[in-house]
Amino acid sequence: MCGLQGTGKSTIAGQVARELPAPVLPVDPVEVALWAAGIDREQPTGLAAFVVVGALAGTMLKLGQTVVVDAVNDAEVARQQWRDLAARHEVPLRFVEVVCSDPALHRRRLEERHDNDLAGAAAPTWESVEARRAGFAGWDDDRLVVDSVDPVPDNVRRVVAYVTGRS
Numbered sequence: 001m002c003g004l005q006g007t008g009k010s011t012i013a014g015q016v017a018r019e020l021p022a023p024v025l026p027v028d029p030v031e032v033a034l035w036a037a038g039i040d041r042e043q044p045t046g047l048a049a050f051v052v053v054g055a056l057a058g059t060m061l062k063l064g065q066t067v068v069v070d071a072v073n074d075a076e077v078a079r080q081q082w083r084d085l086a087a088r089h090e091v092p093l094r095f096v097e098v099v100c101s102d103p104a105l106h107r108r109r110l111e112e113r114h115d116n117d118l119a120g121a122a123a124p125t126w127e128s129v130e131a132r133r134a135g136f137a138g139w140d141d142d143r144l145v146v147d148s149v150d151p152v153p154d155n156v157r158r159v160v161a162y163v164t165g166r167s
Contacts, residue, residue: 002073003098004132006110008148008155012098013070015156020066020163025053027071043142054081061089066163074135094163095143097136102149 001016003009010026031049035041039048050071057067073079075107079095086093100106107126142164148157160166 001068001070001096001098002079002138003073004074004100004106004129004145005162006106006113006129007100008096009098010070010150011149011152012096012146012155012159013068016096016159016163017068019156019160020068021058022066023072024068025056025060027053027069037109039149050078050081054085055076058085058089061085061091072132072135074132075140076135079139079141083088095137095141096159096162097143097145098148098155099145100148 001009001013011023014023027046027049030052031045034048034052036043039045045091052070053071057069060067060113063109069077069082073082073095082093082095100109106129110124110126110129113123157163
């Protein structure tokens with residue numbers, strides 16, 4: 001699951017994970033846990049969180065399980081990690097990008113979100129989210145794009161159909 005903060009990516013990821021069923025591995029809480037463990041925020045904890053989630057996903061894939069990774073994935077290096085992981089385990093990779101086509105709604109969701117799992121993390125600002133948007137420019141991987149202005153159950157059905165090949 002890919003997409004900017006505040007688009008509804010984690011909400012959809014969680015419900016998709018329940019439907020499949022599959023574990024959902026969110027990157028952001030792992031980074032917060034690294035800080036809670038005393039790792040300085042000046043260290044590359046974002047990268048470390050991706051590596052940890054990748055290792056956990058690899059363990060799940062080795063067991064034959066489907067995995068839902070929940071991360072912004074706006075950087076090519078991040079997406080390449082998931083391509084490499086899927087190739088190593090000889091499993092299909094399905095990128096799903098969650099967007100919010102209504103900028104006012106997206107901004108309101110971002111500003112009103114209260115994420116208890118991310119206590120201690122600085123809430124992303126609208127400006128920081130807008131700056132990250134550029135990372136999605138030129139992304140040409142096959143992917144399903146869902147718009148979070150649509151009802152969550154509809155998006156979950158579309159994603160499940162896409163990742164299971166029943167679309």
